[in-house]
Amino acid sequence: MSTTPVIEVERLNLTYGDFHAVKDLSFEVRPGELYALLGTNGAGKTSTLEVVEGHRRPTSGTVRVFGRSPDDRRAVRPRMGVMLQESGFSPDLTVRESVGLVGRLTRRTDDVDRVLDLVDLTGRARRKVSQLSGGEKRRLDFATAVYGTPELIFLDEPTTGLDIQSRDAVWATVDRLRENGATIVLTTHYLEEAQQRADRIGLMHEGAFHREGTVSELTRTLPAVIRFSLPASAPTLPVRAAVDADGKAVVETFELQRDLHLLLGWAQDHSVELRDLAAGPTRLDDVFRAINS
Ligand SMILES: Nc1ncnc2c1ncn2[C@@H]1O[C@H](COP(=O)(O)OP(=O)(O)OP(=O)(O)O)[C@@H](O)[C@H]1O
Structure with missing residues (x-):
């Protein structure tokens, strides 16, 4: 596989x-990667993607997609599928007509029935867009990105408004596209999805990167947390702990396994029950929350 970046932003x-x-x-963004562009509201994600997708000119700087300017639409557009936050299909078109229109607009070829099946809209093919539910509309938006199996796919909050079955179906389709080598750029406010699926994350705040890297590179910048309640009579803890607003002991640590082991051994030796014990690795949510702190 080529290692030349699919997207270069300078x-x-x-x-x-x-x-x-x-x-x-x-x-x-490298070939075959799932790159998640995340950030606070108004951070500049959509603006950045609009430039990369060729919808907006940069004020300065260079953007290359497949080594070309996004302005070179004839060369670039057929190779990329874009799922916007709102596709703006005409409400009077049927679902089938709308999917067919995607082929004409993108100059990609595909079988409309295959795409309808892929996004689970076969049963709605004759319905007008105006009659679709919110989740069905979102699945129709998804069809615009996957029609013709493009090499580069932009998914702007793809699962917003979808029920859990439809979400799973979207991700199963994305997984299949990735197995075939597709490169994915994702924006989402569902951090769980990014944490599970992104190879790398660009975390934006106020127009710039707050951090960029793999999930583990981002989360290792913050300590993991162990929380529990102690009986008043408990002896001194073997690790440093603070007390939170609920009176629980809070241990912040970059050595989660070691400190948990220490604590459990101490509790066993002193016959102390660590009530409501909870321990977990640092999550992307924590990195987000730390942006403004
Ligand atoms: N056409 C415009 N004219 C003026 N300001 C704009 C325009 N589009 C966006 N902005 C501003 O630029 C900033 C970045 O907006 P952008 O939509 O790129 O953010 P975002 O990261 O996608 O946010 P969100 O997560 O809220 O969708 C915001 O402060 C927004 O108000």
């Missing part, structure tokens, strides 16, 4: 009037 700046929305942002 010192991208984007301003709206005198508002600087994207500030000197650089990143690349």
